[in-house]
Amino acid sequence: MESVRNGLILGIESSCDETSAAIVRNGREVLANVVASQLVHADYGGVVPELASREHLRAIVPVVREAMHLANVSYEQLDAVAVTEGPGLAGALLVGITFAKAVSLAAERPLIAVNHLEGHIHAVLMEAEASFAAADPLLALVVSGGHTHLYLAHPTDDGTWRYRNVGKTLDDAAGEAYDKVAKLLGLPYPGGPWMDALAAHGDPKAVPFTFAQIKQKASGRTPVKLARELASAQEDMQRFDLSFSGIKTAVRRYVELHEMRPRIAEREAVLRAAGVFTAKPGDAEARNEALRHLDQETLDLIASFQASVTGYLTRTVLAASEHFEARGLVVSGGVAANRELRRALTDAARQRVLPLSFPSIALSTDNAAMIAAAAWPKLLAGQFAEDTLEPVPQLRLG
Numbered sequence: 001m002e003s004v005r006n007g008l009i010l011g012i013e014s015s016c017d018e019t020s021a022a023i024v025r026n027g028r029e030v031l032a033n034v035v036a037s038q039l040v041h042a043d044y045g046g047v048v049p050e051l052a053s054r055e056h057l058r059a060i061v062p063v064v065r066e067a068m069h070l071a072n073v074s075y076e077q078l079d080a081v082a083v084t085e086g087p088g089l090a091g092a093l094l095v096g097i098t099f100a101k102a103v104s105l106a107a108e109r110p111l112i113a114v115n116h117l118e119g120h121i122h123a124v125l126m127e128a129e130a131s132f133a134a135a136d137p138l139l140a141l142v143v144s145g146g147h148t149h150l151y152l153a154h155p156t157d158d159g160t161w162r163y164r165n166v167g168k169t170l171d172d173a174a175g176e177a178y179d180k181v182a183k184l185l186g187l188p189y190p191g192g193p194w195m196d197a198l199a200a201h202g203d204p205k206a207v208p209f210t211f212a213q214i215k216q217k218a219s220g221r222t223p224v225k226l227a228r229e230l231a232s233a234q235e236d237m238q239r240f241d242l243s244f245s246g247i248k249t250a251v252r253r254y255v256e257l258h259e260m261r262p263r264i265a266e267r268e269a270v271l272r273a274a275g276v277f278t279a280k281p282g283d284a285e286a287r288n289e290a291l292r293h294l295d296q297e298t299l300d301l302i303a304s305f306q307a308s309v310t311g312y313l314t315r316t317v318l319a320a321s322e323h324f325e326a327r328g329l330v331v332s333g334g335v336a337a338n339r340e341l342r343r344a345l346t347d348a349a350r351q352r353v354l355p356l357s358f359p360s361i362a363l364s365t366d367n368a369a370m371i372a373a374a375a376w377p378k379l380l381a382g383q384f385a386e387d388t389l390e391p392v393p394q395l396r397l398g
């Protein structure tokens, strides 16, 4: 085991549109977690990679400096520097990795590469009861703007984790569907938090959206790949893949059929002029302004969309947990902040006496504390990155 002096890891995250630095002690105690969210993308309805890299470059030094200051920690006291290797935007990841390498070199501390998806899972584990760390297998749903993945996580002898992907979206991520539908309805980016807040004012039963049944076993695989997978192990091949592009199209069709477009365009212009598009998603004043201009039909559509998506996720997660006899369930990623998803999963898990854990809202969306937490078992196991570490935009987990 590597000798650990203070148990302090500096984590750095820059895979998408949040520049974040955190200091975490012993993989659990967050001394500082600074997150700078890039508001520049709001006007474009999605993340613009070129702008994201530039914003990371601008933010990385002040963000790390602030985290070190808040934690009252010096570079000499650190045990390691952890950074997101992927998946994510290449140029965005590059900023975090380059900076982490520089700190690692200057402070003479090892560098640890972390998979962003593993980070999301550790956002839950770091806060959850210790018993979660021993649950085998643990079922993890990572649901965000970039991912909708289901993993079976197994603790291993050296304290690190082994993952197996047992389901994923075949098209859009759930958060992406939220964002695209919000854009279609003339709401700001990121749409998820807006839709979540507005859904409370609509009737979730107004529009009965349905999800097509996906052929689970062979979905998305070529015959060659399928044969290889079948040959590779006597593993259970049951898959729990998902698809979100259908509901997005259904909402678009509804909007067209009900001739909502002119109203939407008009409202969007009003909300932009009122500054709603540049407000933070949680801003109550901006939300009230939006509510003043939203008609009941749109609110019902939002509530119905939310009910269908969260119901679909809940059913899929429960089916997977039953199939794999999961001993615990963790849910993380931006969409884990969704109130309806939390409510539906909490109810279902309680009925089945299945331990369930979500991260706090602050650790649901992208942050560096989860990167430092995921790096902790790697530090103890001596799993360090080469100093030639590069971004891996398509990095997979399991």
Ligand code: KG4
Residues within 6 Å of the ligand: 016, 143, 144, 145, 146, 147, 174, 175, 176, 178, 179, 190, 191, 192, 193, 196, 333, 334, 335, 336, 337, 338, 339, 364, 365, 366
């Ligand atoms: O994890 P995250 O910060 O970044 C990615 O790795 O994607 O997740 C951001 C995503 C966005 O799509 C955003 O709309 C969605 O999470 N999101 C939500 C909520 N809060 C954030 N979706 C639904 N309900 C929410 N409350």
Ligand code: ZN
Residues within 6 Å of the ligand: 116, 120, 144, 333, 334, 365, 366
């Ligand atoms: Zn994420």
